[in-house]
Amino acid sequence: MSLPLTVIGGYLGAGKTTLINRLLAEDHGLQLLIMVNDFGAINVDASLIEAAGDDMIALSNGCVCCTMGADLFLAIGDVLDRDLRPDHLVIEASGIADPAAIARVAIAEPDLVYGGVVTVVDALEYDRLSNDPQIGAQVRGQVDVADVVVVSKTDGGAWPEALGVAAVPLAEIDVVGPLVCGMTPAQVPEGLATHPSYVRWHGTMRGAVERSDLIARLEARPVGLFRMKGFVSAPQGRVWEVHCVGRQVTVKEGSGPLGLVGIGLSGRVKRSQLDNWWRGFDL
Amino acid sequence: MSDITVFAADKFITMDPNMPEATHVAVRDGRVLAIGDAQCADAWGPVQHDDRLKGATVLPGLIEGHAHMMAGAIWRYAYVGYHDRIDPEGKLWPGLPDADAVVTGLKDYAKGLESDAPIVGWGFDPIFLTSERLSRDHLDQISPDRPIAIIFSNFHLMCVNSRALEMAGYDAGTNVEGVIMGQNGRPTGELQEMAAMFPIMRRLGIDFRGLSQTPEAIRAYAKVAQRAGVTTITDLFSSMEDEDVDVMLEVTSGDFPLRIVPVLGAMGDPATIADKAERLAKRSTDKLRMGAVKLMTDGSIQGWTARVRWPGYIGGQPNGMWNTAPEAIYALCAEMQARGIQMHIHVNGDEAAEVSLDAIEAALSAHPGQGHRHVLQHCQMMDRDLYERAAELGCCTNIFSNHIWYFGDQHVALTLGEDRAHRMDAARSALDAGVPIALHSDAPVTPLGPLFTAWCAVNRRTMSGRVLGAVQCLTVPEALYAITMGAAFTLKLDSEIGSISVGKRADFAVLGDDPTGVDPMALKDISVLGTVSGGTVHLL
Numbered sequence: 116m117s118l119p120l121t122v123i124g125g126y127l128g129a130g131k132t133t134l135i136n137r138l139l140a141e142d143h144g145l146q147l148l149i150m151v152n153d154f155g156a157i158n159v160d161a162s163l164i165e166a167a168g169d170d171m172i173a174l175s176n177g178c179v180c181c182t183m184g185a186d187l188f189l190a191i192g193d194v195l196d197r198d199l200r201p202d203h204l205v206i207e208a209s210g211i212a213d214p215a216a217i218a219r220v221a222i223a224e225p226d227l228v229y230g231g232v233v234t235v236v237d238a239l240e241y242d243r244l245s246n247d248p249q250i251g252a253q254v255r256g257q258v259d260v261a262d263v264v265v266v267s268k269t270d271g272g273a274w275p276e277a278l279g280v281a282a283v284p285l286a287e288i289d290v291v292g293p294l295v296c297g298m299t300p301a302q303v304p305e306g307l308a309t310h311p312s313y314v315r316w317h318g319t320m321r322g323a324v325e326r327s328d329l330i331a332r333l334e335a336r337p338v339g340l341f342r343m344k345g346f347v348s349a350p351q352g353r354v355w356e357v358h359c360v361g362r363q364v365t366v367k368e369g370s371g372p373l374g375l376v377g378i379g380l381s382g383r384v385k386r387s388q389l390d391n392w393w394r395g396f397d398l
Numbered sequence: 399m400s401d402i403t404v405f406a407a408d409k410f411i412t413m414d415p416n417m418p419e420a421t422h423v424a425v426r427d428g429r430v431l432a433i434g435d436a437q438c439a440d441a442w443g444p445v446q447h448d449d450r451l452k453g454a455t456v457l458p459g460l461i462e463g464h465a466h467m468m469a470g471a472i473w474r475y476a477y478v479g480y481h482d483r484i485d486p487e488g489k490l491w492p493g494l495p496d497a498d499a500v501v502t503g504l505k506d507y508a509k510g511l512e513s514d515a516p517i518v519g520w521g522f523d524p525i526f527l528t529s530e531r532l533s534r535d536h537l538d539q540i541s542p543d544r545p546i547a548i549i550f551s552n553f554h555l556m557c558v559n560s561r562a563l564e565m566a567g568y569d570a571g572t573n574v575e576g577v578i579m580g581q582n583g584r585p586t587g588e589l590q591e592m593a594a595m596f597p598i599m600r601r602l603g604i605d606f607r608g609l610s611q612t613p614e615a616i617r618a619y620a621k622v623a624q625r626a627g628v629t630t631i632t633d634l635f636s637s638m639e640d641e642d643v644d645v646m647l648e649v650t651s652g653d654f655p656l657r658i659v660p661v662l663g664a665m666g667d668p669a670t671i672a673d674k675a676e677r678l679a680k681r682s683t684d685k686l687r688m689g690a691v692k693l694m695t696d697g698s699i700q701g702w703t704a705r706v707r708w709p710g711y712i713g714g715q716p717n718g719m720w721n722t723a724p725e726a727i728y729a730l731c732a733e734m735q736a737r738g739i740q741m742h743i744h745v746n747g748d749e750a751a752e753v754s755l756d757a758i759e760a761a762l763s764a765h766p767g768q769g770h771r772h773v774l775q776h777c778q779m780m781d782r783d784l785y786e787r788a789a790e791l792g793c794c795t796n797i798f799s800n801h802i803w804y805f806g807d808q809h810v811a812l813t814l815g816e817d818r819a820h821r822m823d824a825a826r827s828a829l830d831a832g833v834p835i836a837l838h839s840d841a842p843v844t845p846l847g848p849l850f851t852a853w854c855a856v857n858r859r860t861m862s863g864r865v866l867g868a869v870q871c872l873t874v875p876e877a878l879y880a881i882t883m884g885a886a887f888t889l890k891l892d893s894e895i896g897s898i899s900v901g902k903r904a905d906f907a908v909l910g911d912d913p914t915g916v917d918p919m920a921l922k923d924i925s926v927l928g929t930v931s932g933g934t935v936h937l938l
Contacts, residue, residue, distance in 0.1 A: 127723055153667045185637030185663065188592050189607050192600050209665065211723040215575075219593035223574045224600070225567045249705075249724050249753070252716065 124214025130267030143292030262361025339384025459629025459905030470618030479521030534587030627907030704747030806860035
């Protein structure tokens with residue numbers, strides 16, 4: 116199975132590290148490898164730390180957090196060349212970087228799969244920053260390329276007026292793992308599936324389907340279903356590996372237990388919408 | 399045997415106004431002991447005479463203040479650029495003026511390779527092409543079987559053949575930004591930016607890290623330098639992990655002919671970077687000088703990624719991009735100034751230069767101190783007012799003069815227009831404002847060769863032969879000073895190198911002719927016979 120890559124973007128101080136700290140500490144059952152710019156800001160409960168060095172910490176839940184070193188793409192290559200790959204790779208983009216320029220490698224590289232761009236926006240600062248004559252264009256660009264926009268510092272009802280796209284307040288999500296990494300059919304604990312922040316959906320398909328038909332249907336899915344993955348029968352006994360994040364649909368040959376799981380955020384998508392969409396598809 | 403060696407030459411041009419010329423220089427313990435005639439060192443005891451430099455004109459070892467170590471090891475790949483270029487072994491690689499020439503050139507090159515070995519080329523620049531774009535169809539003519547990748551000179555693009563596309567899984571069904579598709583619906587072979595290039599680089603074993611931190615890369619860098627008369631060179635954005643430093647210390651020990659100044663790339667938390675710079679400084683040796691940091695601010699002008707002040711680019715392109723946010727530039731400047739760490743700051747566009755000067759000014763207000771010698775690097779669009787501010791703030795500028803020849807015509811036509819192109823790389827404005835200057839090549843972006851760089855600053859010719867901004871031309875002595883003492887000053891090494899003065903390192907550039915005697919237009923044609931580094935002769 117290809118290694119999913121999620122990129123966390125957002126301007127300096129937006130709250131990327133807050134999101135990463137929560138991701139590291141959660142009991143999501145995934146062995147995550149998280150590459151960050153500023154190792155010093157990583158802050159997890161000491162009782163969770165199994166091993167720590169100058170540029171990495173390993174946690175008892177199987178997560179590893181490390182600095183990416185001088186060259187991000189070389190670091191990605193090193194991860195792919197390991198005997199034991201993590202379940203999911205998460206990269207923190209630098210505050211001024213275009214997260215899509217990094218995430219795109221997951222579409223290009225056959226051994227990776229696109230896990231999406233999650234852009235974090237500061238509720239108190241975004242309106243000013245997005246209109247700044249020097250950096251406004253780059254700050255707005257980080258939002259434009261996001262599959263999911265998360266808003267931090269919304270306490271007291273703050274909200275960035277200039278945002279102009281649907282976004283999720285970070286404070287309202289009790290577990291961030293499904294948002295950033297999704298979940299795999301085999302690994303998701305049942306408790307998480309019924310978590311109040313998320314709507315979980317799963318479907319199976321009886322017959323085999325052509326790639327182009329599959330892609331067309333996946334692209335027509337309700338927008339609130341922001342992550343979906345799994346395996347679908349292909350003609351001649353083959354199997355399609357499916358990954359959907361935001362607007363990105365990836366279908367390639369793979370192997371695994373047939374079935375698809377998806378998640379959306381509560382309040383943004385209803386089970387009935389999903390079932391209606393799927394019913395038309397279940398051949 | 400005497401421990402004093404007296405070198406004789408046709409002429410030593412010392413760059414020291416107290417003794418500007420001499421016929422003999424005496425050396426002891428790798429340092430200049432005396433300057434004058436054949437008897438200049440007799441007062442110091444018995445001497446031995448060395449005639450190996452006889453007939454040559456000798457300058458202080460030339461100093462390249464802005465280059466990258468990959469300029470040496472990049473030659474493991476086949477050069478396919480537009481201009482003639484000479485590799486570390488002295489072999490001439492003729493320039494390839496169009497896509498067909500690239501095909502012919504690489505067909506010849508392939509004859510020396512095993513039948514399935516990949517071909518990797520570098521240095522190709524489509525900005526000089528008037529013919530059609532390079533495509534997979536051209537490269538398939540070289541070989542349909544072995545993978546071929548041509549890395550463009552900016553390292554942001556490449557073109558690959560059908561076999562390489564197949565290895566990466568790129569086909570008509572690919573939908574990746576950066577994988578360029580042709581009108582026939584299949585990839586043209588051109589790949590833009592790292593994400594799209596990554597699957598090819600991984601499968602062809604193209605490793606940019608190996609171009610700068612291996613013993614071979616460091617030795618190749620020294621060979622390139624020796625051919626250019628350079629005895630001190632920077633590596634201006636180095637990652638330098640502890641094990642890299644171990645390798646560099648090992649390779650540069652003994653009679654290594656080059657002093658390397660690796661400058662730590664500053665991306666991320668300022669205090670962490672400053673801590674690392676301080677640790678590195680403590681490991682410095684004579685031949686390896688660490689402790690300074692390099693800030694990236696904007697991109698490049700010819701890539702339309704430099705941050706430019708009003709009225710922007712003549713084609714109406716958006717105003718570039720920051721590689722470090724202005725507020726992060728402020729934070730880095732404040733930390734480095736507070737800690738007494740010298741900064742080299744990449745500024746191509748004039749807005750980037752302005753923001754950097756603002757940040758240095760703020761840092762100096764918060765942490766006053768003299769002698770910091772922070773260096774603005776490239777300075778391509780700085781005009782009089784920015785140079786005046788640089789002077790007020792005690793900054794140096796290292797000017798990218800090679801651009802005038804390589805890209806001057808393109809800057810007139812495509813990026814800035816006639817008027818602003820006249821004041822690009824404005825070395826005269828800098829000197830008038832009283833700013834210390836150096837001149838640089840940014841090798842491997844343009845070839846290492848301080849005499850050529852000086853020629854650019856003196857003559858300001860473009861590839862089409864015109865003079866671009868005659869008012870900004872330097873005199874030959876000014877340009878020679880900039881590539882010796884000027885560069886030494888920007889590296890805070892002017893007490894040790896940069897001139898042939900008593901007490902300084904015996905670092906010399908050995909030349910086939912007198913740069914102050916030839917027509918200024920012939921400055922670039924003067925042959926380099928080799929170098930002397932710490933008194934040890936390294937002739938080619």
